[in-house]
Amino acid sequence: MSGPRTAAPAVVTGGAGAIGSVLVRALLARGSEVRVLDNLSSGRRSHLAGLADDGRWRLVETDLRKDARPAEFAGAEEVWHLAANPDIRLGTADPRTDLEHGTLATFHVLEAARRADVKRVLFSSSSVVYGYPTVFPTPEEYGPLLPQSLYGASKLAGEALLSAYAHCYGIRAFIFRFANIIGPTMTHGVIYDFFEKVRRDPSRLEVLGDGRQSKSYLWVDDCVSAMLRADDAAHDLVNVFNLGTRDRVSVREIAERVVAATGGRARIEFTGGERGWAGDVPQQLLAIDRIEGLGWKPTWDSRAAVDKTIATFAASGPGAPG
Amino acid sequence: MSGPRTAAPAVVTGGAGAIGSVLVRALLARGSEVRVLDNLSSGRRSHLAGLADDGRWRLVETDLRKDARPAEFAGAEEVWHLAANPDIRLGTADPRTDLEHGTLATFHVLEAARRADVKRVLFSSSSVVYGYPTVFPTPEEYGPLLPQSLYGASKLAGEALLSAYAHCYGIRAFIFRFANIIGPTMTHGVIYDFFEKVRRDPSRLEVLGDGRQSKSYLWVDDCVSAMLRADDAAHDLVNVFNLGTRDRVSVREIAERVVAATGGRARIEFTGGERGWAGDVPQQLLAIDRIEGLGWKPTWDSRAAVDKTIATFAASGPGAPG
Numbered sequence: 001m002s003g004p005r006t007a008a009p010a011v012v013t014g015g016a017g018a019i020g021s022v023l024v025r026a027l028l029a030r031g032s033e034v035r036v037l038d039n040l041s042s043g044r045r046s047h048l049a050g051l052a053d054d055g056r057w058r059l060v061e062t063d064l065r066k067d068a069r070p071a072e073f074a075g076a077e078e079v080w081h082l083a084a085n086p087d088i089r090l091g092t093a094d095p096r097t098d099l100e101h102g103t104l105a106t107f108h109v110l111e112a113a114r115r116a117d118v119k120r121v122l123f124s125s126s127s128v129v130y131g132y133p134t135v136f137p138t139p140e141e142y143g144p145l146l147p148q149s150l151y152g153a154s155k156l157a158g159e160a161l162l163s164a165y166a167h168c169y170g171i172r173a174f175i176f177r178f179a180n181i182i183g184p185t186m187t188h189g190v191i192y193d194f195f196e197k198v199r200r201d202p203s204r205l206e207v208l209g210d211g212r213q214s215k216s217y218l219w220v221d222d223c224v225s226a227m228l229r230a231d232d233a234a235h236d237l238v239n240v241f242n243l244g245t246r247d248r249v250s251v252r253e254i255a256e257r258v259v260a261a262t263g264g265r266a267r268i269e270f271t272g273g274e275r276g277w278a279g280d281v282p283q284q285l286l287a288i289d290r291i292e293g294l295g296w297k298p299t300w301d302s303r304a305a306v307d308k309t310i311a312t313f314a315a316s317g318p319g320a321p322g
Numbered sequence: 323m324s325g326p327r328t329a330a331p332a333v334v335t336g337g338a339g340a341i342g343s344v345l346v347r348a349l350l351a352r353g354s355e356v357r358v359l360d361n362l363s364s365g366r367r368s369h370l371a372g373l374a375d376d377g378r379w380r381l382v383e384t385d386l387r388k389d390a391r392p393a394e395f396a397g398a399e400e401v402w403h404l405a406a407n408p409d410i411r412l413g414t415a416d417p418r419t420d421l422e423h424g425t426l427a428t429f430h431v432l433e434a435a436r437r438a439d440v441k442r443v444l445f446s447s448s449s450v451v452y453g454y455p456t457v458f459p460t461p462e463e464y465g466p467l468l469p470q471s472l473y474g475a476s477k478l479a480g481e482a483l484l485s486a487y488a489h490c491y492g493i494r495a496f497i498f499r500f501a502n503i504i505g506p507t508m509t510h511g512v513i514y515d516f517f518e519k520v521r522r523d524p525s526r527l528e529v530l531g532d533g534r535q536s537k538s539y540l541w542v543d544d545c546v547s548a549m550l551r552a553d554d555a556a557h558d559l560v561n562v563f564n565l566g567t568r569d570r571v572s573v574r575e576i577a578e579r580v581v582a583a584t585g586g587r588a589r590i591e592f593t594g595g596e597r598g599w600a601g602d603v604p605q606q607l608l609a610i611d612r613i614e615g616l617g618w619k620p621t622w623d624s625r626a627a628v629d630k631t632i633a634t635f636a637a638s639g640p641g642a643p644g
Contacts, residue, residue: 092490095436099429103479107421114417131485143465145478146485146560153486156467157425157479163453163468164475168414168600238468278490 009033009076011118013064013109014083016043018185019124022224023080024048028056030228035072037062042086042187064105073116078231081109082124084154086188089277091150102154103161110165122174122231125159127216127242127284128152129177137287140177140240149279159240166238174234176227179244179286182305183220184312190251191309194258195318198266205259205266208276211252215284216244219305222298229296242286245302251276254306261314331355331398333440335386335431336405338365340507341446344546345402346370350378352550357394359384364408364509386427395438400553403431404446406476408510411599413472424476425483432487444496444553447481449538449564449606450474451499459609462499462562471601481562488560496556498549501566501608504627505542506634512573513631516580517640520588527581527588530598533574537606538566541627544620551618564608567624573598576628583636 010027014020015036020043027034034057036048051057062069064083073079085091085101106123113121130138131146147153162173186192198205226243234241252268259266274282288298300308332349336342337358342365349356356379358370373379384391386405395401407413407423428445435443452460453468469475484495508514519527548565556563574590581588596604610620622630 091486095429095433095487095490099426103425104421107417111417129482141465143463143467144562145465145467145482146562147482148486148489150483150486150490153479153482156482157475160451160467160469160475160478160482161472164413164470164472164601165417167470168417168472240466240468279486 008078009035011035011037011073011076011079013037013079013081014043016040016045016047016059017082017086018047018183018187019181019220019223020082021047021185022183022220023082023227024057025051026224026228033057035060035076037064037069037072038083039063047185064108065100066108068108068112070112070115073112073118076116076118078120078122079109079113079118080122081106084124085151088128088149088151088279092278095150098150098154102151103157106158106161110161113171114165114169118171120172120174120231121162121165122227123158123162123176125155125175125177126152127177127179127244127286128281129156129159132281136283136285138242138285139287140242140290148281152279163238173238174230175238175240176230177240177242177286178223179216179218179284181220181223182217182309184309186309190254191258191306191313192318194255195262195313198258198262202263202265203267205255205268207251207255207268207270209251209271209273209280209282211255211270212250213276213280213282214248214250216248216286217302217305218244218298219300219308222300226291226296229294230291233294241291242288243291244286244288245298245305246288247302248285249302249306257306257310261310330400331357333357333359333395333398333401335359335401335403336365338362338367338369338381339404339408340369340505340509341503341542341545342404343369343507344505344542345404345549346379347373348546348550355379357382357398359386359391359394360405361385369507386430387422388430390430390434392434392437395434395440398438398440400442400444401431401435401440402444403428406446407473410450410471410473410601414600417472420472420476424473425479428480428483432483435493436487436491440493442494442496442553443484443487444549445480445484445498447477447497447499448474449499449501449566449608450603451478451481454603458605459607460564461609462564462612470603474601485560495560496552497560497562498552499562499564499608500545501538501540501606503542503545504539504631506631508631512576513580513628513635514640516577517584517635520580520584524585524587525589527577527590529573529577529590529592531573531593531595531602531604533577533592534572535598535602535604536570536572538570538608539624539627540566540620541622541630544622548613548618551616552613555616563613564610565613566608566610567620567627568610569624570607571624571628579628579632583632
């Protein structure tokens with residue numbers, strides 16, 4: 001982890017979200033001023049509840065599809081761009097969602113950063129840029145990059161924009177390709193969905209696909225500590241890091257654990273097929289040697305992260321304020 | 323080359339451009355109806371002069387930044403999306419150029435194709451998606467893809483969108499990563515620029531960079547025959563092909579040949595530096611085994627293509643109607 005800095009103001013888009021809010025707390029602990037931009041569609045004010053009202057942070061409601069509030073970028077040293085449509089499946093129903101909340105938002109953030117002479121932009125990309133990879137664990141150099149979803153397309157478009165801005169304008173770029181990030185404040189994703197389904201109908205749990213989809217899950221605090229480590233220790237013009245764990249967990253196993261944690265009455269029913277939905281990537285395991293080479297390691301492996309999330313949801317309901 | 327087809331209507335965006343107009347002629351020769359969408363910013367009506375007015379093709383002036391003329395897509399079997407900002411350097415001066423004429427235009431074309439139930443979309447991408455590769459010749463599987471220009475970012479964003487549309491909606495995608503495509507009707511690029519410079523000042527030719535940039539040049543008719551071959555013979559859901567030659571030519575050599583072809587009076591002056599401009603990729607050589615595996619070969623290597631282009635420009639001026 002990084003030591004304290006003196007007044008290094010940071011902008012965090014999506015800073016009221018499940019990952020962003022953990023990052024905001026860590027940046028404040030590091031000594032930074034933080035300006036949170038969030039449209040509060042999936043982010044929540046409650047995620048930032050309890051933070052001292054000491055003038056070192058503020059939340060500005062912002063629709064990044066149109067503009068990125070340039071005034072908030074003045075004097076910022078770095079911009080963390082985490083805002084996005086968090087629901088991959090939504091993109092297939094309305095292709096404009098990821099274009100606007102992904103690609104266009106990223107462009108507006110980069111333009112605001114460039115005009116404000118910001119030195120570093122750090123971007124939450126995703127393992128889905130690898131499409132349907134044939135190499136596991138998948139390294140950062142893997143190609144071709146052929147995403148299967150419009151969400152993935154918007155993440156790859158965002159990476160490409162960061163790379164171009166780095167080379168054209170000298171803004172240092174950090175691209176973090178996330179495994180599934182989980183934690184107590186998630187408001188989407190497979191564990192959240194399973195809890196919601198069992199709450200609605202305690203007799204059955206429908207699982208999209210054959211249950212053999214198998215992926216890595218990274219605990220949200222580990223994700224944030226990895227990004228801060230890279231921010232401190234990586235010095236290339238464009239820095240690409242996979243963030244995940246060395247193990248993975250099947251969807252069937254997650255379903256069984258959720259059923260056990262909710263009373264054990266629900267019957268698990270698989271819809272069948274290799275993929276849960278159009279654009280789903282059934283197998284995911286990222287090579288994390290590069291980020292581990294900077295001295296970071298995940299505190300929790302995927303199985304532990306899944307168990308911790310399930311335990312929290314079982315105790316206080318999914319998506320409860322952390 | 324493909325045999326004649328019966329009435330397979332095709333949409334060609336950028337069909338009045340230097341490459342698009344050659345493609346339009348080839349599609350008509352193949353037996354297709356052709357609907358050309360072009361904003362006529364770098365495309366020219368004269369590029370399509372002399373085509374029989376037999377009702378099998380039409381040109382519709384279209385600004386793809388806003389919309390893609392859905393009516394023109396009705397009944398089309400395939401869409402060739404070649405429209406783009408052709409000037410890579412322009413993107414650094416105004417980052418919105420490639421976002422709008424590249425990424426947004428591609429999105430609008432794909433949306434129109436999806437709504438019209440078009441079966442295939444074929445897209446002119448570029449070798450610049452490879453960024454600054456470390457492997458030569460560079461294969462289609464090369465990664466990471468970190469473009470150096472906003473033009474390159476828009477091409478990678480376009481590829482990502484094609485891949486997502488293929489997987490989400492079943493539209494077959496063809497991605498062609500072009501080397502430098504040259505021919506008598508080019509209105510931009512290094513040879514065109516050199517002729518224009520010598521015309522303005524016959525005493526000197528300023529070369530951006532140190533002249534050691536070395537790239538492949540593919541004759542425009544070879545480029546079109548390769549795309550038609552892939553359209554006929556490639557059957558994956560997403561088909562990615564490098565299009566180039568097996569040799570390359572240095573910028574210094576091109577400058578010397580242009581000077582010789584224009585009277586030999588101009589003194590060549592290098593501005594210095596490895597790159598010609600921010601975003602320039604100094605070394606480029608593509609692996610073309612995949613497209614050659616379909617039975618295509620370039621008729622002309624890079625040196626011959628450069629010589630043919632210089633000879634045409636010397637005889638009738640750069641960018642003259644073909």
